[in-house]
Amino acid sequence: MSGVAGQVGGRVARRAPVSERLLRALASFGLLVGEATGAPRPGFDGSVVGRVLGLGPGAVVLCTGPSGCGKSTLLRAVGDAARARGTPVIDASALLRAAAPGRPVIDLVPLPVGRAMRVLAGAGLGEATLWARSRSELSEGQRARLGLALAMAGAGVLGPRPSLVVLDEFCSTLDRVTARCVAHTLRRWAGASPCVVLCATAHEDLLADLAPDLHIRPIAPEGTP
Numbered sequence: 001m002s003g004v005a006g007q008v009g010g011r012v013a014r015r016a017p018v019s020e021r022l023l024r025a026l027a028s029f030g031l032l033v034g035e036a037t038g039a040p041r042p043g044f045d046g047s048v049v050g051r052v053l054g055l056g057p058g059a060v061v062l063c064t065g066p067s068g069c070g071k072s073t074l075l076r077a078v079g080d081a082a083r084a085r086g087t088p089v090i091d092a093s094a095l096l097r098a099a100a101p102g103r104p105v106i107d108l109v110p111l112p113v114g115r116a117m118r119v120l121a122g123a124g125l126g127e128a129t130l131w132a133r134s135r136s137e138l139s140e141g142q143r144a145r146l147g148l149a150l151a152m153a154g155a156g157v158l159g160p161r162p163s164l165v166v167l168d169e170f171c172s173t174l175d176r177v178t179a180r181c182v183a184h185t186l187r188r189w190a191g192a193s194p195c196v197v198l199c200a201t202a203h204e205d206l207l208a209d210l211a212p213d214l215h216i217r218p219i220a221p222e223g224t225p
Contacts, residue, residue, distance in 0.1 A: 048074065048216060049074075049077050049078050049081050050081075051214065052078050052196065052198060052214065053078065053081055053082060053085070053087075053164075053196070055196050055213060055214065056196075057162055057193065057194040057195065057196065058190055058191045058192070058193060058194070058195070058196075059190070059196045059197070059213040059214070060186070060187060060190050060196075060197045060199070060210055060211070060212045060213055060214075061196065061197065061198045061199065061212055061213065061214045061215075061216065062170075062199050062200075062201070062206070062207070062210055062212035062214070062215050062216070063075070063198070063199065063200040063201075063215075063216040063217075063218065064200070064201055064202065064203070064204055064215070064216075064217055065202065065217050065218045066202055067202060069218040070218040071168070071200040071201075071202075071218060072168055072200065074200070074216065074218060075166050075168055075198060075200055078164065078166075078198055079091065079164065079166055082164040087162060087163060087164055088158060088161065088163040088164070089163070089164045089166060090151050090154040090155055090158075090163055090164065090165045090166065090195075091151070091166045091168075092147035092148055092150060092151035092165070092166065092167050092168070093147060093166075093168055093169075095147060095150040095151060095154060096135070096143060096144075096146060096147035096150060099135050099146070099150065100135070101134060101135050101136045102134050102136070103134060103135075104131060104132050104133065104134060105120065105125065105130060105131050105132070105133055105134070105135065105138070105146060106120070106131040106132070108135065108146070108150065109149060109150065109153045110153055110154075110157055111153050111156055111157070115153075115156065116153065117131075119149050119152050119153050119156065120146075120149050122149070122152065122185045122186075122189055123145045123146070123148040123149035123152060123182065123185070124145040124148075124174070124178055124181065124182045124185075125142065125145050125146060125149060130142065140173050141173045141174045141175075141178075144169070144171070144172070144173045144174065145174070145182065147167075148167060148170075148182065148186070151165050151166075151167065152165075152189060155193055155194075155195050158194075160194050161194065162194045162195065162196075163194070163195050163196075164195065164196050164198060165190075165195045165196070165197045165198065166198050167186075167197065167198065167199045167200070168200050169200065169201060170183075170199035170200060170201045170206070171183060171201060171203065171206060172201050172202065172203065176203075176205055179203070179205070179206060180205065180206060180208075180209045181209075183206040183209040183210040184209040184210075186199075186210065187209065187210050187211050199212075
Protein backbone atom coordinates (compact mmCIF):
# COMPACT_ATOMS: atom_id res chain seq x y z
CA MET A 1 0.00 0.00 0.00
CA SER A 2 1.50 3.25 -0.99
CA GLY A 3 0.43 7.13 -1.64
CA VAL A 4 -2.82 8.80 -1.75
CA ALA A 5 -4.40 8.64 -5.19
CA GLY A 6 -7.25 10.85 -6.42
CA GLN A 7 -10.59 11.54 -4.79
CA VAL A 8 -13.29 9.09 -5.86
CA GLY A 9 -16.84 10.02 -4.92
CA GLY A 10 -16.10 11.11 -1.36
CA ARG A 11 -13.46 8.44 -0.79
CA VAL A 12 -9.70 8.60 -1.29
CA ALA A 13 -8.00 5.52 -2.72
CA ARG A 14 -4.98 4.70 -0.58
CA ARG A 15 -1.63 3.30 -1.65
CA ALA A 16 0.20 3.96 1.66
CA PRO A 17 -0.21 3.02 5.31
CA VAL A 18 -3.04 5.03 6.84
CA SER A 19 -2.02 7.24 9.75
CA GLU A 20 -4.17 9.02 12.30
CA ARG A 21 -2.93 12.34 10.90
CA LEU A 22 -4.13 11.35 7.42
CA LEU A 23 -7.53 10.29 8.72
CA ARG A 24 -7.96 13.56 10.62
CA ALA A 25 -6.85 15.67 7.64
CA LEU A 26 -9.24 13.93 5.23
CA ALA A 27 -12.09 14.00 7.71
CA SER A 28 -11.93 17.79 7.78
CA PHE A 29 -12.94 17.70 4.08
CA GLY A 30 -15.60 15.05 4.61
CA LEU A 31 -13.47 12.35 2.93
CA LEU A 32 -12.96 8.70 3.83
CA VAL A 33 -10.13 6.33 2.98
CA GLY A 34 -10.83 3.44 0.62
CA GLU A 35 -8.75 0.67 -0.88
CA ALA A 36 -6.97 1.47 -4.17
CA THR A 37 -8.03 -1.24 -6.59
CA GLY A 38 -6.71 0.16 -9.86
CA ALA A 39 -10.21 0.02 -11.33
CA PRO A 40 -11.38 2.84 -13.62
CA ARG A 41 -12.85 5.81 -11.82
CA PRO A 42 -16.62 6.12 -11.86
CA GLY A 43 -17.94 8.22 -14.70
CA PHE A 44 -18.34 5.79 -17.58
CA ASP A 45 -19.52 2.25 -18.10
CA GLY A 46 -17.05 -0.28 -19.53
CA SER A 47 -19.41 -0.86 -22.45
CA VAL A 48 -18.61 2.66 -23.67
CA VAL A 49 -15.15 1.45 -24.70
CA GLY A 50 -16.71 -1.17 -26.94
CA ARG A 51 -19.10 1.38 -28.44
CA VAL A 52 -16.20 3.66 -29.38
CA LEU A 53 -14.13 0.86 -30.91
CA GLY A 54 -17.18 -0.45 -32.75
CA LEU A 55 -17.51 2.72 -34.81
CA GLY A 56 -16.41 2.70 -38.43
CA PRO A 57 -13.66 4.71 -40.16
CA GLY A 58 -14.26 8.45 -40.26
CA ALA A 59 -16.20 8.52 -37.00
CA VAL A 60 -15.68 11.23 -34.40
CA VAL A 61 -16.29 10.71 -30.69
CA LEU A 62 -16.51 13.68 -28.33
CA CYS A 63 -16.21 13.28 -24.57
CA THR A 64 -17.16 16.38 -22.58
CA GLY A 65 -17.44 17.16 -18.91
CA PRO A 66 -15.78 19.04 -16.05
CA SER A 67 -12.30 18.35 -14.78
CA GLY A 68 -12.16 15.16 -12.74
CA CYS A 69 -15.17 13.45 -14.30
CA GLY A 70 -13.12 10.72 -15.99
CA LYS A 71 -12.47 11.99 -19.53
CA SER A 72 -8.75 11.14 -19.54
CA THR A 73 -9.47 7.81 -17.88
CA LEU A 74 -11.85 6.97 -20.69
CA LEU A 75 -9.30 7.95 -23.33
CA ARG A 76 -6.68 5.72 -21.73
CA ALA A 77 -9.11 2.80 -21.48
CA VAL A 78 -10.10 3.09 -25.15
CA GLY A 79 -6.45 3.44 -26.19
CA ASP A 80 -5.42 0.35 -24.22
CA ALA A 81 -8.29 -1.67 -25.70
CA ALA A 82 -7.39 -0.52 -29.22
CA ARG A 83 -3.74 -1.53 -28.79
CA ALA A 84 -4.85 -4.91 -27.47
CA ARG A 85 -6.74 -5.39 -30.75
CA GLY A 86 -3.68 -4.40 -32.76
CA THR A 87 -5.09 -1.01 -33.79
CA PRO A 88 -2.47 1.79 -33.91
CA VAL A 89 -3.14 4.59 -31.44
CA ILE A 90 -2.02 8.09 -32.41
CA ASP A 91 -1.91 10.24 -29.28
CA ALA A 92 -1.49 13.95 -30.03
CA SER A 93 -0.17 14.75 -26.55
CA ALA A 94 2.47 12.01 -26.72
CA LEU A 95 3.56 13.11 -30.20
CA LEU A 96 3.92 16.70 -29.04
CA ARG A 97 6.02 15.69 -26.04
CA ALA A 98 8.28 13.60 -28.28
CA ALA A 99 8.77 16.34 -30.90
CA ALA A 100 12.33 17.70 -31.04
CA PRO A 101 12.17 21.10 -29.29
CA GLY A 102 14.82 22.78 -31.47
CA ARG A 103 13.66 21.83 -34.96
CA PRO A 104 11.45 24.05 -37.16
CA VAL A 105 7.77 23.21 -37.01
CA ILE A 106 7.65 22.29 -40.70
CA ASP A 107 10.35 19.66 -40.11
CA LEU A 108 8.37 18.02 -37.32
CA VAL A 109 5.59 16.93 -39.67
CA PRO A 110 6.68 13.64 -41.30
CA LEU A 111 5.05 14.26 -44.67
CA PRO A 112 6.17 15.78 -48.00
CA VAL A 113 6.38 19.56 -47.75
CA GLY A 114 3.14 20.28 -49.61
CA ARG A 115 1.13 17.85 -47.49
CA ALA A 116 2.83 19.06 -44.31
CA MET A 117 1.79 22.63 -45.13
CA ARG A 118 -1.82 21.55 -45.68
CA VAL A 119 -1.90 19.59 -42.41
CA LEU A 120 -0.47 22.52 -40.45
CA ALA A 121 -2.98 24.88 -42.03
CA GLY A 122 -5.80 22.46 -41.22
CA ALA A 123 -4.72 22.43 -37.58
CA GLY A 124 -4.80 26.22 -37.44
CA LEU A 125 -1.10 26.83 -38.08
CA GLY A 126 -1.40 28.28 -41.56
CA GLU A 127 0.91 31.26 -41.01
CA ALA A 128 4.17 30.61 -42.85
CA THR A 129 6.13 32.54 -40.23
CA LEU A 130 5.20 29.91 -37.65
CA TRP A 131 6.75 27.10 -39.66
CA ALA A 132 10.26 28.44 -39.01
CA ARG A 133 9.77 28.51 -35.26
CA SER A 134 10.65 25.67 -32.94
CA ARG A 135 8.14 23.95 -30.70
CA SER A 136 9.48 25.81 -27.68
CA GLU A 137 8.92 29.16 -29.42
CA LEU A 138 5.20 28.55 -29.90
CA SER A 139 2.50 29.76 -27.54
CA GLU A 140 0.53 27.24 -25.52
CA GLY A 141 -2.37 27.39 -27.96
CA GLN A 142 -0.04 27.00 -30.95
CA ARG A 143 1.62 23.98 -29.35
CA ALA A 144 -1.81 22.40 -28.89
CA ARG A 145 -2.52 22.93 -32.59
CA LEU A 146 0.89 21.46 -33.44
CA GLY A 147 -0.06 18.33 -31.48
CA LEU A 148 -3.21 18.06 -33.59
CA ALA A 149 -1.18 18.49 -36.79
CA LEU A 150 1.25 15.78 -35.70
CA ALA A 151 -1.65 13.41 -35.03
CA MET A 152 -3.16 14.11 -38.44
CA ALA A 153 0.24 13.58 -40.04
CA GLY A 154 0.72 10.33 -38.12
CA ALA A 155 -2.52 9.03 -39.54
CA GLY A 156 -1.35 10.12 -43.00
CA VAL A 157 1.85 8.11 -42.61
CA LEU A 158 -0.22 4.98 -41.90
CA GLY A 159 -2.10 5.46 -45.16
CA PRO A 160 -5.33 3.44 -45.42
CA ARG A 161 -4.66 1.45 -42.24
CA PRO A 162 -7.39 2.08 -39.62
CA SER A 163 -6.19 3.78 -36.45
CA LEU A 164 -7.43 5.57 -33.35
CA VAL A 165 -6.53 9.26 -33.03
CA VAL A 166 -6.68 10.50 -29.43
CA LEU A 167 -6.98 14.23 -28.71
CA ASP A 168 -7.13 15.00 -25.00
CA GLU A 169 -7.93 18.60 -23.95
CA PHE A 170 -9.03 19.21 -27.55
CA CYS A 171 -8.94 22.95 -28.34
CA SER A 172 -9.02 23.70 -24.61
CA THR A 173 -6.36 26.42 -24.80
CA LEU A 174 -7.64 28.12 -27.96
CA ASP A 175 -9.89 31.16 -28.20
CA ARG A 176 -13.35 29.87 -28.94
CA VAL A 177 -13.61 31.21 -32.50
CA THR A 178 -10.36 29.48 -33.47
CA ALA A 179 -11.45 26.36 -31.59
CA ARG A 180 -14.64 26.13 -33.62
CA CYS A 181 -12.72 26.58 -36.89
CA VAL A 182 -10.27 23.83 -35.92
CA ALA A 183 -13.16 21.55 -34.89
CA HIS A 184 -14.87 22.10 -38.24
CA THR A 185 -11.65 21.30 -40.11
CA LEU A 186 -11.05 18.19 -38.01
CA ARG A 187 -14.56 16.95 -38.77
CA ARG A 188 -13.93 17.29 -42.50
CA TRP A 189 -10.52 15.63 -42.22
CA ALA A 190 -11.87 12.74 -40.12
CA GLY A 191 -14.68 12.06 -42.57
CA ALA A 192 -12.16 11.40 -45.33
CA SER A 193 -9.78 9.33 -43.19
CA PRO A 194 -9.71 5.67 -42.10
CA CYS A 195 -9.44 6.75 -38.45
CA VAL A 196 -11.73 6.94 -35.48
CA VAL A 197 -11.07 10.26 -33.75
CA LEU A 198 -11.61 10.45 -29.98
CA CYS A 199 -11.63 13.96 -28.48
CA ALA A 200 -12.01 15.09 -24.89
CA THR A 201 -12.65 18.62 -23.69
CA ALA A 202 -14.43 20.52 -20.95
CA HIS A 203 -16.05 22.78 -23.56
CA GLU A 204 -19.53 22.11 -24.95
CA ASP A 205 -19.35 24.78 -27.67
CA LEU A 206 -17.74 22.50 -30.28
CA LEU A 207 -20.70 20.18 -30.78
CA ALA A 208 -22.12 21.85 -33.87
CA ASP A 209 -18.79 22.12 -35.69
CA LEU A 210 -17.37 18.76 -34.66
CA ALA A 211 -20.71 16.96 -35.26
CA PRO A 212 -19.64 13.85 -33.32
CA ASP A 213 -21.06 10.45 -34.17
CA LEU A 214 -20.99 9.67 -30.46
CA HIS A 215 -21.12 12.21 -27.62
CA ILE A 216 -20.14 10.95 -24.17
CA ARG A 217 -20.74 12.86 -20.95
CA PRO A 218 -19.13 11.03 -18.01
CA ILE A 219 -20.89 11.47 -14.70
CA ALA A 220 -18.73 13.48 -12.32
CA PRO A 221 -18.10 11.91 -8.91
CA GLU A 222 -19.80 13.54 -5.93
CA GLY A 223 -17.92 16.61 -4.79
CA THR A 224 -16.50 17.45 -8.21
CA PRO A 225 -16.93 21.17 -8.91
